[in-house]
Amino acid sequence: QQQVKQSPQSLIVQKGGISIINCAYENTAFDYFPWYQQFPGKGPALLIAIRPDVSEKKEGRFTISFNKSAKQFSLHIMDSQPGDSATYFCAASIENSGYALNFGKGTSLLVTP
Amino acid sequence: DAGITQSPRHKVTETGTPVTLRCHQTENHRYMYWYRQDPGHGLRLIHYSYGVKDTDKGEVSDGYSVSRSKTEDFLLTLESATSSQTSVYFCAISVSPAGYTFGSGTRLTVV
Numbered sequence: 001q002q003q004v005k006q007s008p009q010s011l012i013v014q015k016g017g018i019s020i021i022n023c024a025y026e027n028t029a030f031d032y033f034p035w036y037q038q039f040p041g042k043g044p045a046l047l048i049a050i051r052p053d054v055s056e057k058k059e060g061r062f063t064i065s066f067n068k069s070a071k072q073f074s075l076h077i078m079d080s081q082p083g084d085s086a087t088y089f090c091a092a093s094i095e096n097s098g099y100a101l102n103f104g105k106g107t108s109l110l111v112t113p
Numbered sequence: 114d115a116g117i118t119q120s121p122r123h124k125v126t127e128t129g130t131p132v133t134l135r136c137h138q139t140e141n142h143r144y145m146y147w148y149r150q151d152p153g154h155g156l157r158l159i160h161y162s163y164g165v166k167d168t169d170k171g172e173v174s175d176g177y178s179v180s181r182s183k184t185e186d187f188l189l190t191l192e193s194a195t196s197s198q199t200s201v202y203f204c205a206i207s208v209s210p211a212g213y214t215f216g217s218g219t220r221l222t223v224v
Contacts, residue, residue: 043215
């Protein structure tokens, strides 16, 4: 069964707007939560990651918010640009289990001009 | 992607034939992974390796086997290809706890 649930499946945002993608997990043993960005025809690429001892992490226009008690985390893309149009995957892993990542099903983001 | 190469990039094969996909890394990382990507399912782990001759099953391992005889090579074999195995296959190496580097993928079509 899907260990990480991601929503929405698709998202359309106007240029300059905020894109928000949400993920939820059940396994409290997860201790690492990365986000990956994938462009058509390419492999996913690490965008940003967070550990559960931190509630927020920001890198440029990308921010992860983490709510440990709710077992939820989200990606916020500020000032979204057409070049951000891609598929985004959240994931979770347990560090002592081979770092095998459990991925959400992905969100297709389209940023319109 | 730097340091990781998948081959072939595209393959069409017939149902019932064996198929081997190759992943090659140049960076001597211990952990390697095979995922498949399908619309509506995201990325699902098939098998992974934590060293030479050390492998383990992932979420969707039925019908697949792997081998790792050298640190740099991780092979995925479809023992008898079926149409349900039509997919895009990605190899990845773990460069940090969450920092995977993915290959460019192999698009496999089973007819």
